[in-house]
Amino acid sequence: MSMENFAPMMFGGLILIMLIGFPVAFSLSALGLLCAFIAINMGWFQPEFMSALPLNVFGILSNDLLLAIPFFTLMGAVLEKCGLAEDMLDSMGQLFGPVRGGLGYSVIIVGFILGAITGTVAGQVIAMAMISLPVMMRYGYNMRYATGVLAASGTITQIVPPSLVLVVLADQLGKSVGDMYKGAWGPSILQVLIFALYTFLLSRIKPEHVPGVPKEARTLNGWALWRKCLRGIIPSAILIFAVLGSMGGLPGIDTAVATPTEAGAMGAVGALILAALHRRLDWPLMKEAMAGTMRITAMVVFILIGSRVFSLVFQGVDGGIWIEHMLTNLPGGQTGFLIVVNIFIFFLAFFLDFFEIAFIILPMLGPVADKMGINLIWFGVLLCVNMQTSFMHPPFGFALFYLRGISDTLFKNGSLPKRVLSSDIYMGAIPWVMLQLVLVVIVIFVPQTVTMFLDEEVKVDLDKVQIEAPAESDMAPANDNVDDIFKDAAPAAEEPAASAP
Secondary structure, eight states: OOHHHHHHHHHHHHHHHHHHOSOHHHHHHHHHHHHHHHHHHHTSSOGGGGGHHHHHHHHHHTOGGGGHHHHHHHHHHHHHHTTHHHHHHHHHHHHHTTSTTHHHHHHHHHHHHHHHHTOOHHHHHHHHHHHHHHHHHHTTOOHHHHHHHHHHHHHGGGTSSSOHHHHHHHHHHTOOHHHHHHHHHHHHHHHHHHHHHHHHHHHHHOGGGSOOOOGGGOSOOHHHHHHHHHHHHHHHHHHHHHHHHHTTOSTTOOOOSSOHHHHHHHHHHHHHHHHHHTTOOOHHHHHHHHHHHHHHHHHHHHHHHHHHHHHHHHHHTTHHHHHHHHHHTSTTHHHHHHHHHHHHHHHHTTTOOHHHIIIIIHHHHHHHHHHTTOOHHHHHHHHHHHHGGGGTOTTTOHHHHHHHHHHHHHHHTTSSSSOOOHHHHHHHHHHHHHHHHHHHHHHHHOTHHHHTTSOOOOOOOGGGOOOOOOOHHHHHHHHHHHHHHHHHHHHHHHHHHHTOO
16 A cells, blocks of 8 residues: 555545544544554654644644634524524514515525524524414415425525634635625625525416415504514614624725624624513523533534544645645636535535534645635635535435424424425425525636625735845945944944053
């Protein structure tokens, strides 16, 4: 066995252990240490090479940027449990309900708003399904459309700032979190428009699938309805603008007055204030929110440590060089590279969640993309758009699992008139996965959807840099002054010697 063949075998082993289903963090560590033992015995690197591992792990734990993850997670967990979703869905449903497809529009819009303030797919899908699914079934919405729009709107949270995925991608690519947020605004808004356009076309082609809600079913009208809508939207908008604006994550804001960690802490405090305004801030809510934050943070740290063990050994056997040679020789240049990478990520997302892809795969792809001249903000946002499909893949998408579980619960407690079939959930997800892939294609071929909100990079052409040295005539006075200084200093230096006994 040669070292040239060991890197592909190691990568194949990585895919294999992920398919087994054992926790990825521990599988990565075990695979990395096993491969290190083999490499040392084969003489491909010395045992001293592994002495860098403790320093790498300590570097992970001392990364200040990753402190933003527990803060943003706590912010989302508090807002998820304070009833904000229920209030917004109720008011938006009544506002858009009489329009054909109106309940679908309300779910899409509320999913976008909640995505910007909660950032949790599970809570978002469950909250929206509990409120909207019984109403959709009551008024005759097509079951596959209803389940599909609820699952897809819940996954929007992965791409809408301040998404945790974008924080992790910025860290792994070595880019500003604020710039990553700016780049994500274009695709996230475009995703909402694509979903709304699909709903509009369906309401024209098959109006019986998305009927309007009768006006007599509305309990609020006029200013009372608008006041309830604005009561949920305005505080949320203030929190979003405060958090993102402070870190330079909004288009048109070039100066950051807070780091991502500080902005996350401010967002967590803002979430507590919003929960208090809704009179739902109590100890059970805080206990559940903190427990959820602790679980996610611990998972991220262990995945990071496992991925660092694997990547250190992988680089030691020249795995990075193998990846670079394989991807840079693809036909089509940058476009061919992006297409192949996104196809690979799409299928990998059947088995891995976004944290695992970001920590394990991205460090292998990022340097290659950088050497090919690809804007790393564009590259990161593109992969984020792709990775949101991981929650929608039948039959492994977690959003579908959440929807399956909450629909069974609603049927058992009598909220639903009939059981939701798994086939309806899985078949209903397919059109929305296709819509997400349409956005991937748009972002690949129209990079301006990401870069239009970014500050222009100042590019310096090293071949045109000129260094002008001063002429000799300009240097002469300076030399004369130096000579005068030494002449003046010489007697002073001799005086102590003359006075010595």
